Amino acid sequence: MIEVKKNNFLFNAEVNTCLNNIIKNKSFANGYIFYGAEGVGKKQTALQFIKEIFKQSSPKENVEEKIKNNNHPDFLIIEPDNLLTNKSSRSSDLEKTIKSGFEIIKIAQIRNIKTFLSQKSINSEKKIVLIIDAHLLNEAASNCLLKTLEEPSNGIFILLTSKLNLLLNTIISRCQIIRFRSFSSKQIQSILKDYLDTSKLNINTNLKFEDLINSANGSPNQLIKNIEIWNDFSDEIISKLDFPIKNSLEILEISKLISEKLEIYQQTYLVNLIQTIWWRKTKNINLIKKLENLKFLLRKNIQPRLAWEITFLKISIEDI
Numbered sequence: 001m002i003e004v005k006k007n008n009f010l011f012n013a014e015v016n017t018c019l020n021n022i023i024k025n026k027s028f029a030n031g032y033i034f035y036g037a038e039g040v041g042k043k044q045t046a047l048q049f050i051k052e053i054f055k056q057s058s059p060k061e062n063v064e065e066k067i068k069n070n071n072h073p074d075f076l077i078i079e080p081d082n083l084l085t086n087k088s089s090r091s092s093d094l095e096k097t098i099k100s101g102f103e104i105i106k107i108a109q110i111r112n113i114k115t116f117l118s119q120k121s122i123n124s125e126k127k128i129v130l131i132i133d134a135h136l137l138n139e140a141a142s143n144c145l146l147k148t149l150e151e152p153s154n155g156i157f158i159l160l161t162s163k164l165n166l167l168l169n170t171i172i173s174r175c176q177i178i179r180f181r182s183f184s185s186k187q188i189q190s191i192l193k194d195y196l197d198t199s200k201l202n203i204n205t206n207l208k209f210e211d212l213i214n215s216a217n218g219s220p221n222q223l224i225k226n227i228e229i230w231n232d233f234s235d236e237i238i239s240k241l242d243f244p245i246k247n248s249l250e251i252l253e254i255s256k257l258i259s260e261k262l263e264i265y266q267q268t269y270l271v272n273l274i275q276t277i278w279w280r281k282t283k284n285i286n287l288i289k290k291l292e293n294l295k296f297l298l299r300k301n302i303q304p305r306l307a308w309e310i311t312f313l314k315i316s317i318e319d320i
Helices: 013-025 042-057 063-068 081-085 095-100 107-118 139-150 169-173 185-195 209-215 220-232 235-240 248-261 264-282 285-299 304-316
Strands: 031-036 075-078 127-131 155-161 176-180
Touching: 013 042, 013 176, 031 042, 042 063, 042 127, 042 155, 075 107, 107 127, 107 139, 107 155, 139 169, 185 209, 209 220, 209 264, 220 264, 235 248, 248 264, 248 304, 264 285, 264 304, 285 304
Parallel strands: 031 155, 031 176, 075 127, 127 155
Antiparallel strands: none
């Protein structure tokens, strides 16, 4: 694993200023939506914001430890069901569930919020509810949440999402949106220099560091994951992915290795990396479109090995 030298290295300065003003003036809204790409620090920032709110009421309490261990009496966190039951799936793999229609955050979880808010606050003036990946609310849960937001309560809602368009407009209208912007390549390089132990970064010689940065889409967390995934591959595999593969046998072998060694979310990250590298070397838009379709198939979880094979075989006949 890549080691972080400092905490809160994804904290956005613009967002920080906004939230500090809210805390200073105690001008709390009933609901907030923290919106931005995956891996730009929404959850980390939300937990810091929650800690500062609680510290206003209980400055001597060990608030940080209680939030970290999820045992603060006035704090409730709602996560998608499959994250609670199968942590190995990770939030990055949830996009496939959106397209497949699988219901992740269910109405029972939102009803639990009503029970939580009906109880008197113990250590603070406000109870706080944090909803992870709020765009994964099913229809019934969304409507239930809307009613809860409309009712007077002693609660503050913080919804985290990377897909604002999947939330009900009526929910959005009742919340203050806190926008998290993606980082520029220059900012990501600065973050790596200041906050990561770069002496332990093992960047394979067959890969340009700029490719890793570009494939991260402005997300430092995504960059870290890309590096870890890429370094999990053997040099033999990496050398084969350095350029579009023409040999059919090699295509079958590499597709088998990828589908067996990596989980779906890791395979999706790998496609992003391959797109960046192959675009730099070929400037072939048709090739990039084929890889984009591969990501769609992987998110649908439709026979991953076959998806890799077909995509690579189609690319092999491209005039590159």
